[in-house]
Amino acid sequence: MLSVRHEALLALLLVGACAKPREERAHPPDAPVSPSKAVALKAPERPQPPGAVVVRTDAGTFEAPSVRLMATFTEGEAPPALEVALSAQAQGGRQWAVLAPVEPAFPKTKHATARLTRMPLQVGLASAELRGPSGPPTLADEGTLELNVTGREVHGTVRTQDADLTATFQGPLSVECMVPAAWLQGTDTHASPGAPVPVAPSSAQGTTVVPDEAGTTARCRVLKEQFR
Structure with a gap:
């Protein structure tokens, strides 16, 4: 039942279905974060030309409409919580995804690095995942993520000992606000x-x-x- 719900959430993400209001919630302190699940629980991405972002890995090429910078604002003048997310698809139902909270200064520096982990995420930690059409996903438990933005173009590199998760990606950045x-x-x-x-x-x-x-x-x- 959980896998069916997960696939349904991913489908909503990819087709850009209408978002509904949600209550703010933190990641459970004792549960690993799956990037594709976390992305699916956010507001769905707006439709854009398919294949605008290309992810290249030893497991093949994946495509996505954009790399998403998701900002969640709260009452008051505190800076928003920022997350960079990418959920890319390949033929046969395979999915490659990455999620990284970034510093409030990211819009100015246009640069971020993070250590890959299976632990709950915070700034400086990121999650990378490779999911097939069936079976459990492959999650990176070590490695690094590097992000650089020029204008609205993102260049990213994931380095890990798992060749199927190691990747480079490039494409447009979309900014979404909650x-x-x-x-x-x-x-x-x-x-x-x-x-x-x-x-x-x-x-x-x-x-x-x-x-x-x-x-x-x-x-x-x-x-x-x-x-x-």
Whole structure:
């Protein structure tokens, strides 16, 4: 049952289905993080030309619409939590994925490095996964990830002793923002007039975050402008 749900979430991610509001949650402190599962639980990626990102590994070539920089804003002036995620597909249902939390300074430095691990993720740690059409995934338990961004183009390298997980990738970066629901309702100074109203209970507005798909909030616009 869990594998069926997992595949369904991945399908929603790849076709760009409409996102729903979600409650903010931290990764369980004692559970390894699967990058493809973590990505699937985020807002689905908007449709883009297929194969814009190419991942090259000894196991073959994988493709994805973009490398995603996902920003989750909270109430107040704290910087957003940032994650770089890539979920690429190959023929036969194979999937290669990577997930890395990055520093708040990443939009300025355009550079990040991380150590590959199976442990819960934080800044400086990343997860890489190779998944076939059946059977358990292969997770990297050592190695490094390096990311460099020029304009909106990402260059990435994964180095590990597992030849099938070792990879280079290159392609466009997409920026996605999750913001407090109130920011899109015109009740917060971060909101823009006329912004769409998300479906979220009023009692949960302090903790519920929703996709700012149009980039109407001021802080999301500022973030996107750093990747021109």
